[in-house]
Amino acid sequence: MSSKVIQAMYNDDDILMDAVKEVRAAHHHIEEVYTPFPVHGLDKAMGLKGTRIAITAFMYGCVGFSFAIWMMNYMMIDQWPQDIGGKPSFSFFQNMPAFVPIMFELSVFFAAHLMVITFYMRSRLWPFKKAENPDPRTTDDMFVMEVAVDGNEKELISFLENTGTVEIKVTEK
């Protein structure tokens, strides 16, 4: 498959949205869209699947919750049960109310941090990572749609010009 792409630049999010819909309707393949801010509904218009990152957060939260229970049971009940202030530590369930705050805190801690780490890994974001946006203006006020070329360069360019693009560039990827 050819790795040639056309980068069509737009200067407005509504024009971009219409363009994305037109390009999709004409059965051209949109490789990527770069935008300076979240354009609502763009993912649906592009046909992107929903993200499952919220589900991972729930699972990480469950891990944190279980870890908190295991940790406090081991330290307070199992390994060295003490009688603190007339409140002996003989059974997990009788002592449990005092453990609720930390169970909650650790659930949140695990869910939040592991979800953010998952997000950074999946979206390839980390220190010293090189930015890959095709034009520096895409973090300012320009929107770039990358459309794959499949031997139909001329036709595609004239098609895209009619969608309201302000700049068109053909590059190898």
Next chain:
Amino acid sequence: MSSHYEAPIRRPLIIGDKSYHDITVEVAAPVEGKANKLWWTAFTIALLAFLWGIGSIIYTIGTGIGVWGLNKTVGWAWDITNFVWWVGIGHAGTLISAVLLLFRQKWRMGINRSAEAMTIFSVVQAGLFPVIHMGRVWNAHFVLPIPNQFGTLWTNFNSPLLWDVFAISTYLSVSLVFWWTGLLPDFAMLRDRAVRPFQKKIYSLLSFGWTGRAKDWQRFEEVSLVLAGLATPLVLSVHTIVSFDFATSVIPGWHTTIFPPYFVAGAVFSGFAMVNTLLIIMRKVSNLEAYITKQHIELMNIVIMITGSIVGCAYITELFIAWYSGVEYEQYAFLNRATGPYWWAYLLMMSCNVFSPQFMWSKKLRQSITFSFIISIVVNIGMWFERFVIIVTSLHRDYLPSSWTMFSPTFVDIGIYVGTIGFFFVLFLLYARTFPVIAQAEVKSILKSSGENYKLHRDAGGKNPAPGKKVIKAVKATSEPVEEVLGEKNVLLGSLGVFDKATQTADDLKLISGVGPKLEGVLNNIGIYSFDQVSKMTEKEYDLLDSLLDSFQGRAKRDDWAGQAKNLKNNG
């Protein structure tokens, strides 16, 4: 477009005729510009206060807690008052960014970045106090359940003080990642605008290579939403647990079930007051009045009014319950607060926290910037005294009248407190000069629904400020204007100097922010190839350029091409 509709009754959140590019330029301006005298003065004062604080801390650690004003009756005083005060201030940031996100309040976008920064900086100050209060700071890690040489010696998970350790460290770290994730697209904006290589390097590092792909934005929004969902109960839990430090004890005046909601309301109250204090100054100094509008300040004033009234209800409920309980100790504790030797602190607390926010019922007063600023300071003072009253007046009259005493702070107590204020402002002032202080990506996403000019277009039939779709003309322009254009070209080149391809090498004009490959081509066509030529541009040349390039009206001037080119020329 109808999808951007917002009811006309909602006041605009972005004032003036802004484009996406204007937002970029105006948010980046304080970072790219030079610090003025006022900033340096404020920074110097804050730094001196911070250094004084460091000195006091070193003196405390070197000599012992005895250098503080504590005595055997009053074992908690300024240190814990300051701790609770700073934690309370640290509540507004997450409330603004998390709770208001869940409620889809668009006005949070102008202020959330700075409010979160304030949160993080003030929680850092708060954390200092319990650590210093330990005395032997080098054993601070004993609060964590880490394996140690004693084998089975673990922390006591029944203790609210340990819950506090977990609550505050979770809060600090989660607020930090929440803040940083939101910062990535804005750091990327600064990175892509940066002209000097050092700045470019730093902002590339900080932005983690943010690119702005559609999928990244989809995940970004989901992550923000889930973090908001997690941070909302978290922020409520933090001050709840701080209140447990008192409520689970058996000291009259502390042993109160109303403490958790009352503390949380008080924390939000003081936090919003501090946000108002900081942002009223920042919007002026950093020229951000279009983004942090009067509307924002008014809404924060309403939150201050409501939470202040909740706090007032809690004060009165406490008094009523003390009387109604029939417990003499409890009754004495409250009578002593109001009429005992610390009556002045109680009066200050009541008038600052309950009385002063009631002025905000008046629309005129809550829209006044000066008045809001004064009230925000008053509230900060009042909330400090609230904690002082709760802590010191409950302790100084204990069960044995022979040990009744008073508390007076030493210069070390005061030094550490002033030092943390200094430290806080050192961090905040540095932040204001190096970070994008407004979540510009998010603000851009509400421009079409809440921008003043867009609203005007929808509601009153003004001109739509959005760039329209360019219609491709079938007939090419006639050749007549070309002559005229050629004439302008020559005038332009006459003042900028002609570029000789044979002897000079062309610069990469794309490095100038605002110039892309197409524009570079256009400039080359005119005969502009080098930074040297661009750097000579003045008002006259900009106007000429505008008449040559009709699709880039005013852009060269707004982006200060000449200034950028000068920098590039000198660095290249």
